[in-house]
Amino acid sequence: xxxxxxxxxxxxxxxxxxxxxxxxxxxxxxxxxxxxxxxxxxxxxxxxxxxxxxxxxxxxxxxxxxxxxxxxxxxxxxxxxxxxxxxxxxxxxxxxxxxxxxxxxxxxxxxxxxxxxxxxxxxxxxxxxxxxxxxxxxxxxxxxxxxxxxxxxxxxxxxxxxxxxxxxxxxxxxxxxxxxxxxxxxxxxxxxxxxxxxxxxxxxxxxxxxxxxxxxxxxxxxxxxxxxxxxxxxxxxxxxxxxxxxxxxxxxxxxxxxxxxxxxxxxxxxxxxxxxxxxxxxxxxxxxxxxxxxxxxxxxxxxxxxxxxxxxxxxxxxxxxxxxxxxxxxxxxxxxxxxxxxxxxxxxxxxxxxxxxxxxxxxxxxxxxxxxxxxxxxxxxxxxxxxxxxxxxxxxxxxxxxxxxxxxxxxxxxxxxxxxxxxxxxxxxxxxxxxxxxxxxxxxxxxxxxxxxx
Numbered sequence: 001x002x003x004x005x006x007x008x009x010x011x012x013x014x015x016x017x018x019x020x021x022x023x024x025x026x027x028x029x030x031x032x033x034x035x036x037x038x039x040x041x042x043x044x045x046x047x048x049x050x051x052x053x054x055x056x057x058x059x060x061x062x063x064x065x066x067x068x069x070x071x072x073x074x075x076x077x078x079x080x081x082x083x084x085x086x087x088x089x090x091x092x093x094x095x096x097x098x099x100x101x102x103x104x105x106x107x108x109x110x111x112x113x114x115x116x117x118x119x120x121x122x123x124x125x126x127x128x129x130x131x132x133x134x135x136x137x138x139x140x141x142x143x144x145x146x147x148x149x150x151x152x153x154x155x156x157x158x159x160x161x162x163x164x165x166x167x168x169x170x171x172x173x174x175x176x177x178x179x180x181x182x183x184x185x186x187x188x189x190x191x192x193x194x195x196x197x198x199x200x201x202x203x204x205x206x207x208x209x210x211x212x213x214x215x216x217x218x219x220x221x222x223x224x225x226x227x228x229x230x231x232x233x234x235x236x237x238x239x240x241x242x243x244x245x246x247x248x249x250x251x252x253x254x255x256x257x258x259x260x261x262x263x264x265x266x267x268x269x270x271x272x273x274x275x276x277x278x279x280x281x282x283x284x285x286x287x288x289x290x291x292x293x294x295x296x297x298x299x300x301x302x303x304x305x306x307x308x309x310x311x312x313x314x315x316x317x318x319x320x321x322x323x324x325x326x327x328x329x330x331x332x333x334x335x336x337x338x339x340x341x342x343x344x345x346x347x348x349x350x351x352x353x354x355x356x357x358x359x360x361x362x363x364x365x366x367x368x369x370x371x372x373x374x375x376x377x378x379x380x381x382x383x384x385x386x387x388x389x390x391x392x393x394x395x396x397x398x399x400x401x402x403x404x405x406x407x408x409x410x411x412x413x414x415x416x417x418x419x420x421x422x423x424x425x426x427x428x429x430x431x432x433x434x435x436x437x438x439x440x441x442x443x444x445x446x447x448x449x450x451x452x453x454x
Contacts, residue, residue: 003425004425004427004428005268005428007264009425009426010429013432017432018441019431020371020372020375020431021305021309022306022368023367024333024358024368024440025440029333029357031356032357034334034356037359038096038329038332040332041332042329044329048315048317049102049134049316050097050316051102051105051319052321053108053318054127055069055109055321056107056108056114057069057340058070058072058078058079060114061180063181064179064249065169065248065252066248067240069110069338070111071110071340079116080119084348085343085347085348086322092351094130094131095130098130098131100132100317102127102132102137103138104138104313104316105127113144114147137160138313139161139163140161140162140163140202142165142167143165145183145187153195161200162202163201163203163204165206165233165235166188167206168188168205168207169181171221171226174218175214178252178253179212180251185225192231203233204234204235205231205234206237207223207226207236207237208236208238209263209267210266214258214266215266216265216269220273223270227273227277232288233288234287236270237285238267271428278290280298282298283310283378284430284431286310294310302314305376306328317329317330320335322336323338323339327357331359332360333357335357337353362389367438369385369389371438374420374434378427380420382420397437400436407429412429413426
């Protein structure tokens with residue numbers, strides 16, 4: 001029996017809410033002059049190691065479902081122009097953080113494998129020359145199987161990449177055609193086998209449920225194929241249809257979308273099949289094998305969450321490089337400009353394209369810690385919060401605990417021995433539970449701006 005799934009509770013609490021890749025969320029970001037803020041924030045934890053995120057915005061082909069920040073082009077020279085700008089930002093940030101050790105690097109997009117081997121080498125060398133890389137750095141890259149030949153994988157490994165995430169979405173040809181992302185199953189198999197042969201530390205497959213022409217049976221086929229491929233991690237995302245924000249989604253035939261009840265059934269099937277196959281349910285949309293670092297970190301209560309999702313690098317400050325990327329430095333979140341031309345113009349003028357963000361106050365830091373612990377580890381140590389922030393928990397969070405009471409009454413949350421513990425059937429609703437501690441959400445009626453929980 002699936003102990004995580006409770007149909008009645010999921011239907012009761014299936015309303016909109018944040019994903020909490022940060023607290024406060026990006027809705028609280030304001031435009032300001034953030035170069036001084038970043039300099040001040042960088043002094044908060046001068047001994048913390050760094051995680052670097054680099055955004056590559058280019059794609060060769062448009063995927064109709066996509067909600068990422070991207071530019072579809074066949075012109076490879078645009079990447080050279082972008083790298084010229086990125087070089088200036090890397091030099092500026094590297095000089096400010098040269099004393100820090102970089103323990104994690106991630107390339108996202110867009111499609112990082114849009115870059116040619118020469119462009120990829122140039123970017124890695126720029127980063128290595130301007131930052132202090134740890135000898136055992138974790139380097140990961142998002143891969144579109146259509147834009148990377150198996151013969152190129154040794155080149156990525158030689159550059160230092162030891163983790164990769166493959167964007168698969170669905171293995172059914174009818175679904176792939178509907179979303180304009182047709183790809184070969186054999187190519188995916190070959191890439192995963194080559195990654196194993198080259199001793200990549202971890203591989204991840206990205207899947208999406210709720211796409212056109214999907215149903216419970218054919219998505220089960222996709223899950224069967226994913227399980228057979230034996231990736232260390234699986235991410236199974238809920239498709240959010242927001243054509244007013246992402247015009248490419250208008251190309252999808254809305255009459256082909258599965259009904260809400262079918263989406264729930266697909267998610268239940270996902271949890272059942274993956275946990276039966278030995279994967280641990282990490283939270284929200286992530287699954288990992290028991291011996292994977294994510295699963296081990298969660299068992300040890302040290303899992304972390306940032307703008308890239310779940311991570312084991314809780315101690316890191318995060319530097320975002322490139323258009324639209326977000327940094328988390330000290331007590332501040334700061335985002336680069338989202339428009340490519342505006343980003344390039346700003347960086348070419350000053351080396352920096354900081355745009356908007358937020359400085360965290362003490363209340364933000366307390367609530368960020370609570371939400372992170374609940375999101376990642378499903379447990380909150382009340383005494384540890386009281387000791388860390390010198391507060392009386394139940395007095396400070398009197399209003400929050402009133403909001404939490406409905407989850408306690410429904411046996412989704414329990415309080416025992418100074419711990420708030422999320423029950424297995426409450427894990428599907430962890431976003432809702434965390435919303436009880438979200439001060440900003442209470443202040444504004446903004447729930448319509450978030451995706452639905454399930």
